Amino acid sequence: MNQIEIDDLNKHYGAYHALRDINLKIPAGSFVALIGPSGCGKSTLLRTIAGLEKFTGGTLRIAGEVMNTRPPRERDVAMVFQSYALYPHMDVERNMTYSLRLKRRPREEILERAKSAANTLGLTALLSRKPRELSGGQRQRVAMGRAIVRNPKVFLFDEPLSNLDAELRVRMRGEIRRLHERLGATSVYVTHDQIEAMTMADYVVVLRAGRIEQQGAPLDLYDRPANRFVAGFIGSPSMNFLPARVAEDGRTAILGEADGQRIDLGREVEPGREILVGMRPEHLQIRPASDATGLQATVELLESTGSMTFMEARLAGAPITVSQAGRMAAARGEPVRLQIDPENLRLFDPATEAAI
Secondary structure, three states: OEEEEEEEEEEEEOOEEEEEEEEEEEEOOOEEEEEOOOOOOHHHHHHHHHOOOOOOEEEEEEOOEEOOOOOHHHOOEEEEOOOOOOOOOOOHHHHHHHHHHHOOOOHHHHHHHHHHHHHHHOOHHHOOOOHHHOOHHHHHHHHHHHHHOOOOOEEEEEOOOOOOOHHHHHHHHHHHHHHHHHHOOEEEEEEOOHHHHHHHOOEEEEEEOOEEEEEEOHHHHHHOOOEHHHHHHOOOOOOEEEEEEEOOOOOEEEEOOOOOEEEEOOOOOOOOOEEEEEEOHHHOEEEOOOOOOOEEEEEEEEEEOOOEEEEEEEEOOEEEEEEEEOOOOOOOOOEEEEEOOHHHOEEEOOOOOEEO
C-alpha cells in the first residue's frame, strides 16, 4: 500500500515553475530521501506534502485520501525542521507535548506519550530542561520527540542535521534510521547531502530544476544513473567525465585527440560517435608508470586522510580524480598509469547527457 501518492503535481511562484510534473509513490513504512542541489525544489515538495505550500495542479493523496485542499492540521503528518523550532520558554516535556495540549488530549495520555517518546530518544533525564540547556543533538532529538508523540501517518524531515557538526551528524544519521525502523513509520527526508541519502534511505529521488531526474534504490542510482547529472551527483568524490570518440572497431574509444589514448568500452557502440566516458574515482586503479598497460596520466595533487588517498591528475588533457584506500607517495608532475574495468565505465551522450 502506498502511504503517499503524487500525480502530475506542479507548483508556480508567479512565473517561476518550482515543481514540474512530479509523479511519486511512497509505500507505507518506507524511508524516502529527496536530494538535489540548492533550489531544485526538494524542500518545496516536502512543504507541499505537509500542506505548508499550495500547489498549482495535480493530485496529492495520503493514506488513499485526496489532500489537495486539506489544511496541514488535517493531513496527519509531522515535520522536523532544520532549525529545531523549539519554544525557548518551555521545557523538553512541554515542547514535545504542545500539539497534544492544543488538542486538549487527556492529561494521562499526554504524560504517557511524552514518557514513551523520551524513553525512545534517550531524553528521560532531560524532560525538565529548557532548550538553551541542551546540545544541538539533544535539541534535534526533542524536535523528533515532538513529532513522535503525535503518532502521525508520515514523518517529514527538512534537512534536520545541517546545523550539527560532522561527527554528530554521522551519529544522528544512525539514530534517525533506527528510530524509523522501530516506529515502522513512513519517512520523507530532504537533504543536499547525497551520503545521508545513500546511507539512510530505502528509496532516493533526485531532483533538478523542479523535475525528478531519477528515482530508485540508492545503489541502483549509483550503478545505473539515467543521465550525466545523476551520475555526477551520486557518489563522492563525484564521477569523472572525459570527452571521447568511438573508434572504427566500435569497442574502443579515443580519449583526447592530442595523444590518442584508447580505452576499452567493453561493448559495441556506433563507430565515430562522440561520447562522454564516465569513470568513478574509486574504480580507477593506480599502477606504476612503468606498467605498459592502462592510461597514462600526470599527477597534479595528492591528498591523504590516513585511510584514504585522493589524487588529482590530468588524463588526455582533462582533469580527473582518483581515490584509493590506504596511502601512496607521488610528486606533482610524476607520470602514473590508471586502469579501470570496462564494466565500471558509464557512457553518456554529450548533447542530451542521457546514458548510452
